[in-house]
Amino acid sequence: METGAKMHMKEWLITQIESGKYEGLCWEDEAKTMFRIPWKHAAKKDYKQTADAALFKAWAVYKGKFREGRDKADPTMWKTRLRCALNKSTDFQEVPERNQLDITEPYKVYLIQHESGQAKPSDTHQTKDQVIIPAKRSPRSPGFVDKQFHYQKESFQGIKEEAKPMTEDLMREHMYCEITGDKPENQSSVPIAFLNPASTITDFRMQVVLLYHGQSVMKMTTRSPDGCFILQGCNPLGNERIYGPCTAQQLSFPSPASVSLPSCMAEAMNRLLCHLERGVLLWVAPDGVYIKRFCQGRVYWSGPMAQHSDRPNKLERDKTFKLLDTHTFLNELQSCLQGKGPTPSYEIELCFGEEYPDPNVPKTRKLIMAQVVPLFAEDLLQKFNLRETEEKTLSSNGDGEKM
Template sequence: MEKAGTNMHLREWLIAQIDSGKYAGLTWENQNKTMFRIPWKHAAKQDYNLNEDAALFKAWAVYKGKYREGRDKADPTSWKTRIRCALNKSTDFQEVPERSQLDVSEPYKAYRIQAETTTGRCLESPETESQVIIQTRSSSAHLRNTITHHPQFGCHRESEERDGRVNPRGLDHVHYCSNTGTPQMDSSATFSMFSPTPQISDFRVRVCLFYQDQLVVDVTTSTPDGCFILHGQVPLGNERIYGPCTAQQVPFPPPGVIHLPPGIAEAMGRLLPHLERGVLVWVAPDGVFIKRFCQGRVYWSGPLAQHTDRPNKLNRERTCKLLNASIFLKELQDFLKGAGPKPRYEIDLCFGEEFPDASPLKTRKLIIAQVANVMGSGRPCLHTHITMGEEEQGQSQPSPSTDETRTHL
């Protein structure tokens, strides 16, 4: 069994385990070695054998330094959850549900190994879509939302879905904004700029939600599994099979949290139900990632977006890389040396409306989520570094996040 502290990612590690033949049921599905099956027996089964059925999950926990033999209590459920969440989040793997078998005596799941890519472009996937058109009274622009079937996803807490409601547990840092003041940056938001390896070491995410350019939520997440930005429930899954996931939930507040014209409020009320299950945003050492689960369409702009003058759509059930840590930290170093422009590190997510606009006329969007990683290692915060760099260079550049002016209530 490999020792903790080595540097293989899950892709390389899993391929090595499959080729080793050490684990029963962990095999290639095709000769090209682009698809594999992984044993997935639940611990509640009568014939469950901890030493055999949990061996692979345990090995990954040991490899990542999350379990020390003889010192830590054996926890096969947590081991399985860790590797399942890693598979779901990774851009290297795509589950193949039609090839999986979970109701047989020796259940397994099938995964495809994705071709490696260095860009933030998401591969197109076929979607069966029907559209709901929402039109506000004050505008002739159509707001289109995707209606599609939602497959199961194994990151949820069953106790949070009673009576169709989500228990906002872990949201102590969320606050709705009012006219009493402007939210402040977390003073502990720091980052490692000159790290020996260009990796993100702080996995917190700052999320700001805007309704018609007015700030309504400002939250810094605190869980390494990232956060769901959503309305209503998280993606439905089977906790008995998949185990729990600790991703924090950042819910959209009701439209009544701020004053909106009647037509806008009605349009937003019709949009929100299509944002149930939302999007999952998380930070890994090499960047920021997202996966869309909601029925409503989601568009984005950011450092890795393919287009700056026309919409960038997030495909459902596809992991997309939003920010590359190596590129960002290199650009930041160049900026602070006066050798380059200010790097862009914030990502805008637009729910239900195409974004960025192809039209030169700027329109205020119903819902925008602004996402930024809080990179920390004990040095002054990222925002301070960029501001100081601007002052030193005598620059006065526009905000890296948007072409529009947003109002902080």
């Protein structure tokens, strides 16, 4: 390589692993197909920026996003940049079942992909009660569950006993079609397959709706892996020369004048908007939905991981909060499909400047709110609900034909 030439991320990361400079960054296996990357949360009491953010900082420096002595240190943004780069790269695949995030020195494990983009057969982890079926990937359509699907052996047994005789290849085709929505040549009905809670989410889209006093004033579907800012204004991170270009989408609060409101309420809303200048940053990661509050104005929320359902949940300023956990959602979805639990919750609500949830005041009377829906969750539920409706229609017709 020529002097000064830029390395690709894969080559850069391998160089860092081999250097031994970063504590916790090491090979996971002797064959050097997987590696550990330290992943300590900045909120931990023993978090030390110098050591725990060293690798993330090095990546920011290498990409020209941070200049020592000139730019303000931002460990959270450094980590976000490397996380997004890993997620977008076709050279790496997270191995969630090997992650250790609840120990003193937490880490994630990534598999280095081969030239074909597929892992070696020996790299695929399989338990004795599961059959693993690789899933096709389409770069044009965002997939909500990536890399592989795990199905219980009981599903295969159910197909053999209840459906017409099939080859194993045909059964695999049916299983794949349950997730993708593609129609197999043989249209016989098969049981719904179970999702693997360790599967990786690759659909980072969110639907965000802004509401003023219960009225919808703006709706947007975000598409950036870096998420979106909801804010008053248009410069959430400060000087672009210092922080680098902001790749997160921006959703600005519209003027209260755009909604028919009493003058006293519009004045109160304008006063509140003055304190939401830097807003909040929302994003979807493979392991869940996150938020960070930058604005001075207080922000409250409700959602799947909220501590309280009958009293306010406050977002502390400059701290990252997890609003939805992917693993929990997929577990609950699997239980729902098996008839063992309710439909999993996935919708998130934000309330700006007023306490929420508030049992004494309905949300339709709150000045400014936002409804956030991670689309990977909604798409999964819609797909299975549609399938359930389809099967009920077939069953009610008796002859297997739709009216």
